Amino acid sequence: MVQIIDPKYKDADYQRQVTARRRQKGKRFQALGIAALAVAGLMLAALLYSIVSNGARGLMEDRIAVEVYFDPAKIDPKGTGELSVMRKFNYDTLVYPTLYEALGIKAKGRSDRDKRRKVKQLIGLGASNQLREMVVREVGRDPISDEAILVSGGTQLGDTVMVELTALSTSANPYTQTLRDLGMLHTRFNGDFFTGVNSNDPGYYGILDALVGSFWTLLVCFLASFPVAVLTAVYLEEFAPRNLITDFIEVNINNLAAVPSIVFGLMGAFVFIFVFGMPGGTALVGGLVLSLLTLPTIIVAARAAIRAVPGSYREAALGLGASRQQAMWSFVLPSAMPGIITGTIIGLAGALGETAPLLFIGMVGFQSGIPLTPVDGTPTLAVGIYNAFGSQFDELKNQLSNSTIIVLLVLLMLLNGTAAYLRYRSEKRQ
Amino acid sequence: MLLLLFLAALLLVTVFAYFAGQKRALSAVRGHSVGRTLSTNNFGLAALPSFYGQRLAYLVFIPPFVLLLVWWLVEPRLADALISWNLPESMAGASKGDLVGIISSIREAAAGKIALPSADYRAAVEALQTLTWVSTTGVYLLLSLLLLSLLILGLATSRPELRARRAVEGWNRWVMFIAASVAILITVGIVMSLLFQALSFFQAYNWFDFLTGTRWSPGGAFQRGYGEEASGGVFGVVPLMTGTLLIVIIAMAVAVPVGLMSAIYLGEYATNRVRSFAKPLLEILAGIPTVVYGLFAALTFTPWLAAGVEALNSVLNLPVIRPAVLFVANVFVGLGNIFVWIAGLLSGLLSGSETQFMSYFTQVQLQTGSDIALAAGVVMGTMIIPFVASLSDDAIRAVPDSLRDGALGLGSTRSEMMLRVILPAALPGIAGGVLLAVSRAIGETMIVVMAAGSFAYLTFNPLDSVSTFTVQINALLTGDLDFGGTKVQAAFAIGIFLFFITLALNTLALAIVRRFREEYD
Numbered sequence: 013m014v015q016i017i018d019p020k021y022k023d024a025d026y027q028r029q030v031t032a033r034r035r036q037k038g039k040r041f042q043a044l045g046i047a048a049l050a051v052a053g054l055m056l057a058a059l060l061y062s063i064v065s066n067g068a069r070g071l072m073e074d075r076i077a078v079e080v081y082f083d084p085a086k087i088d089p090k091g092t093g094e095l096s097v098m099r100k101f102n103y104d105t106l107v108y109p110t111l112y113e114a115l116g117i118k119a120k121g122r123s124d125r126d127k128r129r130k131v132k133q134l135i136g137l138g139a140s141n142q143l144r145e146m147v148v149r150e151v152g153r154d155p156i157s158d159e160a161i162l163v164s165g166g167t168q169l170g171d172t173v174m175v176e177l178t179a180l181s182t183s184a185n186p187y188t189q190t191l192r193d194l195g196m197l198h199t200r201f202n203g204d205f206f207t208g209v210n211s212n213d214p215g216y217y218g219i220l221d222a223l224v225g226s227f228w229t230l231l232v233c234f235l236a237s238f239p240v241a242v243l244t245a246v247y248l249e250e251f252a253p254r255n256l257i258t259d260f261i262e263v264n265i266n267n268l269a270a271v272p273s274i275v276f277g278l279m280g281a282f283v284f285i286f287v288f289g290m291p292g293g294t295a296l297v298g299g300l301v302l303s304l305l306t307l308p309t310i311i312v313a314a315r316a317a318i319r320a321v322p323g324s325y326r327e328a329a330l331g332l333g334a335s336r337q338q339a340m341w342s343f344v345l346p347s348a349m350p351g352i353i354t355g356t357i358i359g360l361a362g363a364l365g366e367t368a369p370l371l372f373i374g375m376v377g378f379q380s381g382i383p384l385t386p387v388d389g390t391p392t393l394a395v396g397i398y399n400a401f402g403s404q405f406d407e408l409k410n411q412l413s414n415s416t417i418i419v420l421l422v423l424l425m426l427l428n429g430t431a432a433y434l435r436y437r438s439e440k441r442q
Numbered sequence: 443m444l445l446l447l448f449l450a451a452l453l454l455v456t457v458f459a460y461f462a463g464q465k466r467a468l469s470a471v472r473g474h475s476v477g478r479t480l481s482t483n484n485f486g487l488a489a490l491p492s493f494y495g496q497r498l499a500y501l502v503f504i505p506p507f508v509l510l511l512v513w514w515l516v517e518p519r520l521a522d523a524l525i526s527w528n529l530p531e532s533m534a535g536a537s538k539g540d541l542v543g544i545i546s547s548i549r550e551a552a553a554g555k556i557a558l559p560s561a562d563y564r565a566a567v568e569a570l571q572t573l574t575w576v577s578t579t580g581v582y583l584l585l586s587l588l589l590l591s592l593l594i595l596g597l598a599t600s601r602p603e604l605r606a607r608r609a610v611e612g613w614n615r616w617v618m619f620i621a622a623s624v625a626i627l628i629t630v631g632i633v634m635s636l637l638f639q640a641l642s643f644f645q646a647y648n649w650f651d652f653l654t655g656t657r658w659s660p661g662g663a664f665q666r667g668y669g670e671e672a673s674g675g676v677f678g679v680v681p682l683m684t685g686t687l688l689i690v691i692i693a694m695a696v697a698v699p700v701g702l703m704s705a706i707y708l709g710e711y712a713t714n715r716v717r718s719f720a721k722p723l724l725e726i727l728a729g730i731p732t733v734v735y736g737l738f739a740a741l742t743f744t745p746w747l748a749a750g751v752e753a754l755n756s757v758l759n760l761p762v763i764r765p766a767v768l769f770v771a772n773v774f775v776g777l778g779n780i781f782v783w784i785a786g787l788l789s790g791l792l793s794g795s796e797t798q799f800m801s802y803f804t805q806v807q808l809q810t811g812s813d814i815a816l817a818a819g820v821v822m823g824t825m826i827i828p829f830v831a832s833l834s835d836d837a838i839r840a841v842p843d844s845l846r847d848g849a850l851g852l853g854s855t856r857s858e859m860m861l862r863v864i865l866p867a868a869l870p871g872i873a874g875g876v877l878l879a880v881s882r883a884i885g886e887t888m889i890v891v892m893a894a895g896s897f898a899y900l901t902f903n904p905l906d907s908v909s910t911f912t913v914q915i916n917a918l919l920t921g922d923l924d925f926g927g928t929k930v931q932a933a934f935a936i937g938i939f940l941f942f943i944t945l946a947l948n949t950l951a952l953a954i955v956r957r958f959r960e961e962y963d
Contacts, residue, residue: 041861
């Protein structure tokens with residue numbers, strides 16, 4: 013007789029040992045599973061920590077309160093009183109002497125040169141514009157001579173005014189803390205971030221143009237993809253004959269869902285901008301490119317939603333004498349609408365976060381104010397994140413980039429939350 | 443301007459036609475004895491009144507709209523053709539650059555911006571002016587006439603016995619079919635635009651050099667002035683292939699074990715409470731936009747990793763460890779040098795060239811740059827974890843319960859059941875999922891654009907900076923889009939490469955998954 017079982021197993025102790033070892037192995041395997049989840053959780057925690065800690069800083073800004081003497085001898089040394097002369101002056105130089113004095117830095121000489129540079133970094137370029145606007149403002153351009161039309165900003169030369177300036181304080185700059193201790197610097201909510209537009213100056217950077225641009229882009233994307241997707245879904249589910257063309261359409265839709273988004277960007281740049289001559293960098297082109305990405309998503313969701321409508325709806329309509337199309341448009345499609353809209357919202361949420369295909373249609377680095385129509389050049393929020401991203405060492409820009417991410421993630425949460433709510437409601441009703 | 447006005451008018455007339463069609467149909471039967479016959483409904487009409495409206499709306503909208511679309515596509519080409527027909531004979535031999543200048547001056551003269559440059563071009567300018575008049579005024583006059591006559595024709599034919607519903611539903615089908623064909627149109631658009639540019643690239647650049655070249659240096663403003671870069675750049679994709687491969691391997695090394703183990707744990711072991719927060723965790727990871735991952739990789743994870751490598755350096759340089767590390771490393775170098783020596787002996791017999799030995803390590807110092815391939819890869823892997831997890835979950839669920847029950851019934855523990863029965867059975871499905879994940883990783887753009895390097899070094903060192911296909915497409919297409927330039931065309935050449943690689947991977951993955959599914963049915 014063939015010995016199937018190793019005689020060792022007849023020993024109860026050995027059996028127990030083996031079982032214990034096998035259980036031990038199972039425990040280890042289970043621990044691996046926990047470890048995998050822990051890795052995923054840790055990465056997510058690190059990601060969120062990085063966004064929130066940097067982004068929260070970008071939502072606040074430091075302001076320096078400083079007394080500025082508008083010195084006529086510096087601004088208009090010849091005493092001409094002409095606004096065009098006053099306009100040429102670098103107004104930020106008015107601020108430094110006061111700050112040097114407060115910080116105990118020598119205004120001249122080699123020894124304190126590094127310290128002076130640090131103070132200048134704190135003030136940035138925007139301050140000069142802000143002070144200039146107080147003295148002289150450009151209200152427009154002469155249509156014939158193209159010269160700036162200047163008016164007085166209200167402040168007279170020789171005045172001493174208390175001014176608040178945005179401080180570009182980085183963690184590496186020691187004077188932020190010193191000025192705070194002196195009571196000259198305080199932190200407040202960064203309102204410019206929500207009312208300003210894309211700018212190279214971190215002190216005045218804002219995302220309003222990107223927000224409006226995202227809205228236009230999503231609107232175009234929705235208008236371009238939703239009708240086409242719903243009609244396609246209806247056709248494929250209900251009316252398409254089973255033939256080669258229909259099969260080919262299905263294969264194409266499946267493939268489109270798998271094409272890397274960067275390829276859509278290449279195609280969009282070539283077809284929309286080069287062949288059709290549409291204006292680059294606009295929400296129109298951006299929305300059209302993104303609609304190529306959302307199209308498969310909405311088609312798949314719409315088909316599932318149409319398929320989920322009970323057949324009795326259709327049969328009841330047909331039984332009452334409706335044609336197949338009447339049954340579709342009046343009964344099946346309206347009942348499938350919650351599902352279709354849920355899928356559409358998820359598709360649009362994806363489009364809101366999409367960046368790669370928008371890189372090549374001229375949205376990067378666009379600075380032109382708030383887009384009033386879809387054919388104005390604009391970035392979107394996601395492109396804004398990339399725009400603000402400078403380098404590893406540009407701390408302020410990176411904070412703003414992270415703040416933009418916070419806004420984007422909040423919007424995504426709202427969109428996905430709406431979709432989840434709609435799904436929940438339609439599930440409850442059934 | 444006139445275009446918008448006309449479109450608005452078209453829409454208004456269409457809406458009007460919808461109501462007029464209904465009214466007309468109803469008024470045709472009013473006064474007659476209304477009753478049901480075999481071919482009519484309660485209104486005495488062959489279809490519901492709204493179908494008469496829809497029919498008329500279709501009738502007035504579609505022909506003018508289609509004609510307008512055709513004109514909009516044809517007009518620019520017609521302008522080019524008109525100019526070249528009417529150019530004087532003497533211009534036949536002019537160079538391409540001259541022609542472009544002349545054509546643009548003719549256009550400006552026709553628009554009235556400049557005076558007529560020369561009497562020779564009078565014919566061309568006048569032809570262009572006629573065309574401009576036609577495209578701004580004539581076309582709209584003609585289309586308005588067409589619109590009106592269609593409206594009248596449609597109203598005249600809206601008789602009660604007309605089968606309006608059948609007509610409308612027939613058109614509806616066509617509209618639906620055209621909508622469905624958009625998917626084909628997009629694919630054709632992608633392939634055509636990529637091919638068009640890529641083919642002109644390969645006319646200027648040898649495709650063999652492109653595929654086998656080990657140097658990628660497209661040449662920018664900063665690199666101009668020496669060697670081949672001055673003449674338009676060197677495009678060899680091998681460094682991009684190795685770079686992409688390196689990052690994809692790192693990403694998969696993170697995503698596959700973590701994603702697979704998460705799926706197994708969530709499907710087999712997790713209590714409902716664990717599942718209720720672990721599932722959303724994976725969903726959040728999946729829902730975060732890639733640009734966010736990119737920023738994290740570039741600004742946070744890369745410095746962390748660099749700090750980690752520094753720490754590792756100091757550990758490796760501890761008194762006992764340092765000699766051990768040097769010893770192990772130099773043993774490998776020594777083994778390699780023996781190999782080099784043998785190879786040198788062999789080739790020395792043939793060619794007599796000198797052998798180059800590898801130098802031995804004298805210090806332990808891992809070096810990182812400002813961009814680290816490992817960082818981009820790990821973050822990309824994190825992004826793909828939920829993708830792998832959900833596909834593995836599908837594959838594991840597809841294994842019939844009878845296998846599970848059988849294994850447990852024979853006395854195996856749950857981990858043995860998982861490792862020896864379920865996973866082998868689910869392996870093809872998981873492999874398909876991994877292939878899909880690889881294709882996603884290859885096409886992923888933002889993470890590598892922001893966190894991997896822009897210089898394409900030919901290296902496999904994960905602590906170095908490497909470049910990928912997508913990074914280079916972005917680098918080549920940033921700035922002015924010059925569709926005639928080699929750089930832009932090179933981007934499209936990589937694009938088509940990328941398109942077909944991902945297409946092949948997806949097809950392969952779907953084929954594997956499908957085959958696997960059939961096994962238990």
